[in-house]
Amino acid sequence: MIRSFKCEYTEALSKGQRVRRFVNIANVARRKLRQLEIANRIEDLKVPPGNHLEALMGDRSGQYSIRINDQWRVCFCWTDAGAENVEIVDYH
Structure with a gap:
């Protein structure tokens, strides 16, 4: 369950709104959200393998990501209650 969003654009996309910055990835991003x-459980996100679930390091330590495409990721923190601080980021 998504408990909170870090980015208002990600939240808008999850509610089905059109977000100009995500127009090219909207369908896949909504599916990932x-x-x-x-x-x-965090393990539920290992399937499908195309999610490429990974624990992040460095300044994003404590966060996880799943892949939208080669450029974009859904990043979030995981707690027992679900995902928090969810955001779609340009990873490169």
Whole structure:
């Protein structure tokens, strides 16, 4: 379950609104956000393998990401209650 968003644009996209900055990735990004919404455990996000779930390091230590495409990621913190501080970021 998604408990909070770090980015207002990510929240708008998750609610089905059109977000200009995400227009090229909107369909895949919404699908990834739905997967995040229904996940009960972090391990649920390992499937499908295309998510490329990974624990982040460095200045994003404590966060995880799943892949939208080669450029974009959904980054979030995971707690027992679900995903928090969810944001879509240009990873490169």
